[in-house]
Amino acid sequence: xxxxxxxxxxxxxxxxxxxxxxxxxxxxxxxxxxxxxxxxxxxxxxxxxxxxxxxxxxxxxxxxxxxxxxxxxxxxxxxxxxxxxxxxxxxxxxxxxxxxxxxxxxxxxxxxxxxxxxxxxxxxxxxxxxxxxxxxxxxxxxxxxxxxxxxxxxxxxx
Numbered sequence: 001x002x003x004x005x006x007x008x009x010x011x012x013x014x015x016x017x018x019x020x021x022x023x024x025x026x027x028x029x030x031x032x033x034x035x036x037x038x039x040x041x042x043x044x045x046x047x048x049x050x051x052x053x054x055x056x057x058x059x060x061x062x063x064x065x066x067x068x069x070x071x072x073x074x075x076x077x078x079x080x081x082x083x084x085x086x087x088x089x090x091x092x093x094x095x096x097x098x099x100x101x102x103x104x105x106x107x108x109x110x111x112x113x114x115x116x117x118x119x120x121x122x123x124x125x126x127x128x129x130x131x132x133x134x135x136x137x138x139x140x141x142x143x144x145x146x147x148x149x150x151x152x153x154x155x156x157x158x
Contacts, residue, residue: 008042012064018046020077022089023064032073032091033066041067041144043137045129047077063127065113067144071095072115074125094125096148097156104142106131113138 009027012019023044026032033039048060066073071094078088094115101116103123111131114123129138 005039005041008044009039012042012044019044020062020075020089022075022077022091023062026064026066026073026075026091032075032093033068034070038069039066040069040148041141043134043141045127045134060128065127065141067141067148069148071148072099072145074127092125096145097152099145099149102142102145102149104138106135111135111138113142 012027013024015024022031027039027042029035029037043063043065045060045063045065047058047062050059061077063077064073064075066075074090074092074094076090076092094117098117099115100118101114103112103114103116105112105114109131111129111134113125113127113129115125116122117124
């Protein structure tokens with residue numbers, strides 16, 4: 001797993017302008033990840049364009065999910081409130097102990113990853129992805145997140 005993870009990280013670090021620079025900054029541990037924090041797994045969802053040939057009008061922004069020893073880090077490039085044209089991004093830090101519900105749904109080519117953090121039923125994080133591109137990456141990420149959730153729960157009741 002370590003070699004596969006290192007290859008994923010190196011692929012993102014060596015990527016061109018298609019990958020937001022904030023992704024490279026985070027993976028170099030220059031931002032958002034502490035010195036003692038270890039990366040367990042990553043999923044990189046590349047941006048999609050309305051016109052894939054001309055690469056104009058972004059249909060779906062890029063998202064980077066990083067499972068670490070402490071929690072899940074979600075880095076999203078420009079959303080509605082964070083204009084993509086101006087290099088906007090959002091970084092969310094979600095501690096495993098705060099996750100109440102983890103959902104991983106797939107149907108044909110559409111996959112959905114959901115996290116509920118509070119007592120409500122509505123997801124606090126909802127990421128749709130193309131299963132043809134990212135299914136196995138999400139499957140591994142969900143496994144890592146679930147294991148850390150169980151570890152935290154055991155530690156609370158020990």
